[in-house]
Amino acid sequence: xxxxxxxxxxxxxxxxxxxxxxxxxxxxxxxxxxxxxxxxxxxxxxxxxxxxxxxxxxxxxxxxxxxxxxxxxxxxxxxxxxxxxxxxxxxxxxxxxxxxxxxxxxxx
Amino acid sequence: xxxxxxxxxxxxxxxxxxxxxxxxxxxxxxxxxxxxxxxxxxxxxxxxxxxxxxxxxxxxxxxxxxxxxxxxxxxxxxxxxxxxxxxxxxxxxxxxxxxxxxxxxxxx
Numbered sequence: 001x002x003x004x005x006x007x008x009x010x011x012x013x014x015x016x017x018x019x020x021x022x023x024x025x026x027x028x029x030x031x032x033x034x035x036x037x038x039x040x041x042x043x044x045x046x047x048x049x050x051x052x053x054x055x056x057x058x059x060x061x062x063x064x065x066x067x068x069x070x071x072x073x074x075x076x077x078x079x080x081x082x083x084x085x086x087x088x089x090x091x092x093x094x095x096x097x098x099x100x101x102x103x104x105x106x107x108x
Numbered sequence: 109x110x111x112x113x114x115x116x117x118x119x120x121x122x123x124x125x126x127x128x129x130x131x132x133x134x135x136x137x138x139x140x141x142x143x144x145x146x147x148x149x150x151x152x153x154x155x156x157x158x159x160x161x162x163x164x165x166x167x168x169x170x171x172x173x174x175x176x177x178x179x180x181x182x183x184x185x186x187x188x189x190x191x192x193x194x195x196x197x198x199x200x201x202x203x204x205x206x207x208x209x210x211x212x213x214x215x216x
Contacts, residue, residue, distance in 0.1 A: 022147045022150075025147075025150065026144050026146075026147065026149075026150055029141055029144060029150050029153070030141050030142065030144060032141075033137055033138050033140075033141030033142070034138065034141070034142075036134050036137060036138060038134075039130045039133075039134065041134075042130075042133065042134055042137050042157065043157075043161060045137070045157065046154060046157035046158060046161065049150065049151075049153065049154035049157075050154060050158070053151060053154065
Protein backbone atom coordinates (compact mmCIF):
# COMPACT_ATOMS: atom_id res chain seq x y z
CA UNK A 1 0.00 0.00 0.00
CA UNK A 2 1.59 3.21 -1.18
CA UNK A 3 -0.21 6.44 -0.32
CA UNK A 4 -0.60 9.14 -2.91
CA UNK A 5 2.18 11.26 -1.36
CA UNK A 6 4.48 8.24 -1.13
CA UNK A 7 3.82 7.45 -4.78
CA UNK A 8 4.78 11.01 -5.67
CA UNK A 9 8.07 10.71 -3.76
CA UNK A 10 8.72 7.30 -5.33
CA UNK A 11 7.96 8.60 -8.81
CA UNK A 12 10.36 11.50 -8.45
CA UNK A 13 13.19 9.32 -7.11
CA UNK A 14 12.54 6.67 -9.77
CA UNK A 15 12.49 9.14 -12.66
CA UNK A 16 15.63 10.87 -11.42
CA UNK A 17 17.52 7.55 -11.14
CA UNK A 18 16.40 6.43 -14.58
CA UNK A 19 17.38 9.75 -16.07
CA UNK A 20 20.85 9.55 -14.50
CA UNK A 21 21.37 5.97 -15.66
CA UNK A 22 20.31 6.82 -19.22
CA UNK A 23 22.55 9.88 -19.22
CA UNK A 24 25.52 7.72 -18.13
CA UNK A 25 24.68 5.19 -20.82
CA UNK A 26 24.52 7.88 -23.50
CA UNK A 27 27.98 9.04 -22.47
CA UNK A 28 29.31 5.48 -22.47
CA UNK A 29 27.78 4.93 -25.95
CA UNK A 30 29.54 8.02 -27.29
CA UNK A 31 32.81 6.92 -25.68
CA UNK A 32 32.57 3.39 -27.15
CA UNK A 33 31.60 4.71 -30.59
CA UNK A 34 34.48 7.14 -30.51
CA UNK A 35 36.90 4.27 -29.89
CA UNK A 36 35.63 2.05 -32.71
CA UNK A 37 38.55 1.12 -34.95
CA UNK A 38 37.37 -2.24 -36.32
CA UNK A 39 34.03 -3.93 -37.10
CA UNK A 40 34.10 -6.11 -33.96
CA UNK A 41 34.15 -2.94 -31.83
CA UNK A 42 30.95 -1.83 -33.58
CA UNK A 43 29.18 -5.16 -33.01
CA UNK A 44 30.33 -5.10 -29.40
CA UNK A 45 28.60 -1.72 -29.06
CA UNK A 46 25.41 -3.16 -30.57
CA UNK A 47 25.46 -6.11 -28.13
CA UNK A 48 26.22 -3.81 -25.22
CA UNK A 49 23.26 -1.54 -26.04
CA UNK A 50 20.88 -4.51 -26.40
CA UNK A 51 22.02 -5.95 -23.09
CA UNK A 52 21.78 -2.61 -21.26
CA UNK A 53 18.33 -1.88 -22.72
CA UNK A 54 17.01 -5.23 -21.46
CA UNK A 55 18.65 -4.76 -18.08
CA UNK A 56 17.19 -1.26 -17.68
CA UNK A 57 13.74 -2.48 -18.77
CA UNK A 58 13.84 -5.16 -16.09
CA UNK A 59 15.31 -2.92 -13.41
CA UNK A 60 12.97 0.05 -13.65
CA UNK A 61 9.61 -1.39 -12.68
CA UNK A 62 7.19 1.05 -11.12
CA UNK A 63 4.34 -1.37 -10.28
CA UNK A 64 3.42 -1.07 -6.57
CA UNK A 65 4.02 -4.78 -6.07
CA UNK A 66 7.61 -4.43 -7.33
CA UNK A 67 8.54 -1.00 -6.03
CA UNK A 68 10.30 -2.24 -2.88
CA UNK A 69 12.59 -4.49 -4.96
CA UNK A 70 13.11 -1.76 -7.54
CA UNK A 71 14.27 0.74 -4.91
CA UNK A 72 16.20 -1.97 -3.05
CA UNK A 73 18.28 -2.56 -6.14
CA UNK A 74 18.65 1.13 -6.97
CA UNK A 75 19.73 1.84 -3.39
CA UNK A 76 22.22 -1.04 -3.48
CA UNK A 77 23.66 0.32 -6.73
CA UNK A 78 23.71 3.84 -5.23
CA UNK A 79 21.41 5.02 -7.98
CA UNK A 80 18.98 6.49 -5.45
CA UNK A 81 19.94 7.96 -2.12
CA UNK A 82 18.14 7.56 1.19
CA UNK A 83 17.56 11.32 1.05
CA UNK A 84 15.52 10.94 -2.12
CA UNK A 85 13.38 8.32 -0.41
CA UNK A 86 12.74 10.36 2.72
CA UNK A 87 9.04 10.88 3.28
CA UNK A 88 8.24 7.21 2.71
CA UNK A 89 6.85 5.37 5.72
CA UNK A 90 9.45 3.79 7.98
CA UNK A 91 8.22 0.22 7.26
CA UNK A 92 8.77 0.79 3.54
CA UNK A 93 12.23 2.25 4.06
CA UNK A 94 13.11 -0.74 6.22
CA UNK A 95 11.89 -3.18 3.55
CA UNK A 96 13.83 -1.27 0.86
CA UNK A 97 17.01 -1.32 2.95
CA UNK A 98 16.62 -5.07 3.61
CA UNK A 99 16.16 -5.62 -0.07
CA UNK A 100 19.26 -3.53 -0.83
CA UNK A 101 21.21 -5.66 1.62
CA UNK A 102 20.12 -8.86 -0.13
CA UNK A 103 21.16 -7.39 -3.50
CA UNK A 104 24.55 -6.35 -2.13
CA UNK A 105 25.10 -9.86 -0.72
CA UNK A 106 24.20 -11.33 -4.13
CA UNK A 107 26.91 -9.15 -5.64
CA UNK A 108 29.60 -10.12 -3.09
CA UNK B 109 31.63 -23.54 -61.85
CA UNK B 110 34.19 -21.02 -60.69
CA UNK B 111 37.82 -21.75 -61.55
CA UNK B 112 40.53 -21.24 -58.99
CA UNK B 113 41.68 -17.99 -60.60
CA UNK B 114 38.09 -16.72 -60.81
CA UNK B 115 37.57 -17.54 -57.16
CA UNK B 116 40.67 -15.52 -56.31
CA UNK B 117 39.34 -12.51 -58.25
CA UNK B 118 35.93 -12.93 -56.65
CA UNK B 119 37.40 -13.18 -53.18
CA UNK B 120 39.42 -10.03 -53.60
CA UNK B 121 36.47 -8.02 -54.94
CA UNK B 122 34.17 -9.42 -52.25
CA UNK B 123 36.55 -8.67 -49.39
CA UNK B 124 37.22 -5.16 -50.67
CA UNK B 125 33.48 -4.39 -50.95
CA UNK B 126 32.77 -5.76 -47.49
CA UNK B 127 35.65 -3.78 -46.03
CA UNK B 128 34.37 -0.57 -47.64
CA UNK B 129 30.82 -1.16 -46.45
CA UNK B 130 31.96 -1.86 -42.88
CA UNK B 131 34.18 1.22 -42.93
CA UNK B 132 31.21 3.36 -44.02
CA UNK B 133 29.08 1.82 -41.32
CA UNK B 134 31.70 2.53 -38.65
CA UNK B 135 31.74 6.18 -39.74
CA UNK B 136 27.94 6.34 -39.68
CA UNK B 137 27.91 4.76 -36.21
CA UNK B 138 30.33 7.40 -34.92
CA UNK B 139 28.25 10.14 -36.53
CA UNK B 140 24.99 8.86 -35.03
CA UNK B 141 26.56 8.39 -31.59
CA UNK B 142 27.98 11.86 -31.72
CA UNK B 143 24.51 13.29 -32.33
CA UNK B 144 22.80 11.42 -29.47
CA UNK B 145 21.05 13.93 -27.24
CA UNK B 146 18.23 11.78 -25.83
CA UNK B 147 17.64 8.09 -25.01
CA UNK B 148 15.51 7.46 -28.11
CA UNK B 149 18.51 8.46 -30.29
CA UNK B 150 20.55 5.78 -28.53
CA UNK B 151 17.92 3.06 -29.04
CA UNK B 152 17.60 4.14 -32.67
CA UNK B 153 21.35 3.52 -33.03
CA UNK B 154 20.97 0.06 -31.48
CA UNK B 155 18.13 -0.83 -33.89
CA UNK B 156 20.07 0.57 -36.83
CA UNK B 157 23.13 -1.54 -36.02
CA UNK B 158 21.06 -4.71 -35.60
CA UNK B 159 19.31 -4.11 -38.91
CA UNK B 160 22.55 -3.32 -40.77
CA UNK B 161 24.31 -6.37 -39.28
CA UNK B 162 21.53 -8.67 -40.50
CA UNK B 163 21.45 -7.01 -43.91
CA UNK B 164 25.23 -7.32 -44.33
CA UNK B 165 25.14 -10.97 -43.19
CA UNK B 166 22.54 -11.73 -45.85
CA UNK B 167 24.20 -9.68 -48.56
CA UNK B 168 27.75 -10.98 -48.33
CA UNK B 169 27.41 -14.65 -49.25
CA UNK B 170 30.47 -16.22 -50.80
CA UNK B 171 29.04 -19.69 -51.60
CA UNK B 172 29.59 -20.51 -55.30
CA UNK B 173 25.88 -21.08 -55.77
CA UNK B 174 25.11 -17.54 -54.54
CA UNK B 175 28.08 -15.63 -55.89
CA UNK B 176 26.35 -14.35 -59.03
CA UNK B 177 23.51 -12.84 -56.96
CA UNK B 178 25.97 -11.48 -54.41
CA UNK B 179 27.97 -9.66 -57.08
CA UNK B 180 24.80 -8.65 -58.93
CA UNK B 181 23.60 -6.84 -55.86
CA UNK B 182 27.02 -5.34 -55.07
CA UNK B 183 27.34 -4.13 -58.66
CA UNK B 184 23.85 -2.65 -58.57
CA UNK B 185 24.71 -0.81 -55.34
CA UNK B 186 28.03 0.28 -56.88
CA UNK B 187 29.88 -1.51 -54.11
CA UNK B 188 32.00 -3.41 -56.64
CA UNK B 189 33.09 -2.08 -59.98
CA UNK B 190 33.23 -3.96 -63.29
CA UNK B 191 37.01 -3.36 -63.18
CA UNK B 192 37.28 -5.37 -59.97
CA UNK B 193 35.45 -8.25 -61.64
CA UNK B 194 37.56 -8.27 -64.78
CA UNK B 195 39.19 -11.64 -65.30
CA UNK B 196 35.94 -13.51 -64.68
CA UNK B 197 34.60 -15.43 -67.67
CA UNK B 198 32.27 -13.47 -69.94
CA UNK B 199 29.25 -15.73 -69.17
CA UNK B 200 29.66 -14.97 -65.47
CA UNK B 201 30.01 -11.23 -66.05
CA UNK B 202 26.87 -11.34 -68.17
CA UNK B 203 24.94 -13.21 -65.47
CA UNK B 204 26.18 -10.75 -62.82
CA UNK B 205 25.15 -7.77 -64.96
CA UNK B 206 21.69 -9.29 -65.57
CA UNK B 207 21.34 -9.84 -61.86
CA UNK B 208 22.38 -6.24 -61.16
CA UNK B 209 19.74 -5.08 -63.62
CA UNK B 210 17.04 -7.08 -61.82
CA UNK B 211 18.13 -5.59 -58.48
CA UNK B 212 18.09 -2.08 -59.91
CA UNK B 213 14.57 -2.64 -61.30
CA UNK B 214 13.45 -3.88 -57.87
CA UNK B 215 14.71 -0.61 -56.42
CA UNK B 216 12.96 1.59 -59.01
